[in-house]
Amino acid sequence: MIPTDWIYGLIGGVMIGAAAAMFLLINGRIMGASGLLGGIIDGTGKANMKERLAFIAGLIGVPAIVYFTIGAPATNVSNNMLVLLVAGLAVGVGTRMANGCTSGHGVCGISRFSVRGIAATLIYLLAGGVTMLVLRHGLGVI
Amino acid sequence: MRILFSLMAGGLFGVGLMISGMTDTQKVQGWLDVFGAWDPTLAFVLGGAILPMLLAWQLTKVKTTSLLGTTIPTPADPALDRRLIIGSAIFGFGWAVAGFCPGPALASLSFGGFGGLSFMVAMIAGMYIQPSIKFFGLGSKA
Numbered sequence: 001m002i003p004t005d006w007i008y009g010l011i012g013g014v015m016i017g018a019a020a021a022m023f024l025l026i027n028g029r030i031m032g033a034s035g036l037l038g039g040i041i042d043g044t045g046k047a048n049m050k051e052r053l054a055f056i057a058g059l060i061g062v063p064a065i066v067y068f069t070i071g072a073p074a075t076n077v078s079n080n081m082l083v084l085l086v087a088g089l090a091v092g093v094g095t096r097m098a099n100g101c102t103s104g105h106g107v108c109g110i111s112r113f114s115v116r117g118i119a120a121t122l123i124y125l126l127a128g129g130v131t132m133l134v135l136r137h138g139l140g141v142i
Numbered sequence: 143m144r145i146l147f148s149l150m151a152g153g154l155f156g157v158g159l160m161i162s163g164m165t166d167t168q169k170v171q172g173w174l175d176v177f178g179a180w181d182p183t184l185a186f187v188l189g190g191a192i193l194p195m196l197l198a199w200q201l202t203k204v205k206t207t208s209l210l211g212t213t214i215p216t217p218a219d220p221a222l223d224r225r226l227i228i229g230s231a232i233f234g235f236g237w238a239v240a241g242f243c244p245g246p247a248l249a250s251l252s253f254g255g256f257g258g259l260s261f262m263v264a265m266i267a268g269m270y271i272q273p274s275i276k277f278f279g280l281g282s283k284a
Contacts, residue, residue, distance in 0.1 A: 005163060009183040009199025012162020012192020019155035020191065021198035023227020026147045028212025031155065032283075033245035034269070041269040054145040063160050064252035072160060076168040076241075077252050077257035083239055088261040092206060095244055097229025097280055099218075102243045103155075105161025105230070111195035115220040117175060120230040127234025128174035135239065137178055140237055142171070 020107050027051065032104025033059070042096070083142060094124075097101035144210055156249040162187040165250040167241025174238045225280060 021033040029051070036052050039045020066072065078084055095101040098120055100109065105124075109117015135138050135142045163169045163183050172181030202214045237243050242250075242261050250258050273282035 003183075005169075005181075005183045006186045009162050010190040012158045012160070012164070013187035014194060015158030015161065016187070017158075017191035017194035019151045019158060021194040022147065022154065023151040024198050024208070024214070025173035025193075025201060026209045027144055028152070028208030028210065028214055029148075030215055031151060033155075033243070033248060037244060037248065037266075038269045040222040041266055042273050043190035049145050050147045053149055054148040057154035058154075059156040059245070059248045060152075060251045061156075062153030063156040063165075063249045066157060067161060067253045072250070072253040073163070073166055075165055075254045077250075077254050077260055077261070078240055079166070079257055081260060084260045085264045087236045087240030087242065088264025090232050090239065090266040091243060091247075091261075092236075092265040092270075093272045093275075094229045094231070094233030094236055096269050096272040097275075098226050098233060099229070100233055101233060101245070102237075103245050107191040107195055110188075111192045112199045112217065114217060116218055116222060116226055119222050120226055123227060123230035124234030124237060125174070127231040129176045131235045131238035132171065132175045133177045134173075136175065139180075 016103070017107060017111075020103070023055075024108070030104055030108050031055075032108060034101040034102050035099065035104055038092075038096045078142070098124075147210070155245065159246050161248040162190075164243075164246040165254070170241040170243075170246075171238065195277075202268075224278070225283075228280060 023029050023031040033046065036055050040049065040052050100120060105117040105120035110121060159165055164187060169181060169183060172179060172186035206214050208214060240261055244265065247258065247262055247265060251262060277282035
């Protein structure tokens with residue numbers, strides 16, 4: 001019996017990929033969450049600001065509509081402010097430095113057989129695994 | 143039209159993230175916890191997301207402009223620089239610490255509570271300060 005989580009994972013995954021394919025084939029753009037948001041934050045995305053803002057609005061707004069009408073799965077987010085601030089800063093700095101995150105390097109990069117996308121994905125997965133080992137199993141702080 | 147499709151792609155991405163389990167920080171941490179109680183769900187998410195994109199990239203070989211007339215982005219220089227390597231490592235660390243990457247953090251803004259909002263504020267701060275990093279060529283591109 002296949003766990004239902006895996007099936008939901010696959011269905012949600014195909015939707016993520018379909019969104020990325022749509023954004024590429026219709027808008028001609030790479031669907032990378034950190035790049036689309038980061039360009040708004042640091043001003044490098046001036047040339048297509050409306051397109052970026054619309055994407056972010058959909059990304060926040062449509063799940064919000066689903067949440068208010070049907071509900072949403074628990075995020076189980078930490079309530080430790082230090083953990084959230086350190087993690088948020090690291091994700092913000094790291095994704096902009098590497099020019100991509102899970103969606104840009106992971107979904108869009110791997111499917112293009114991009115060396116940079118594959119390398120970035122292997123590095124952030126390895127760094128995440130080591131972080132879990134040290135901070136959860138070693139120090140027990142997350 | 144660009145704005146409308148951008149909004150739709152963002153919305154589809156967000157709902158896909160919700161359904162797949164990517165907005166559940168414990169699930170993400172379980173995926174990265176390869177040395178502990180490993181949860182393989184995210185492999186189905188990533189695999190599912192890559193499928194439509196494999197097809198999409200194949201289509202761009204035949205048709206090099208998008209439906210709305212934009213040229214499909216050309217692949218980046220495959221060279222791996224230290225920005226990519228160090229940035230991805232910093233991102234992987236942050237991803238593991240809180241269980242959020244940029245897409246799911248945005249998608250869950252309406253139901254992630256104060257913790258999710260705090261992560262988002264820190265992530266935006268990280269994106270804002272990254273270009274001004276002054277050492278080792280890790281700031282804005284020269």
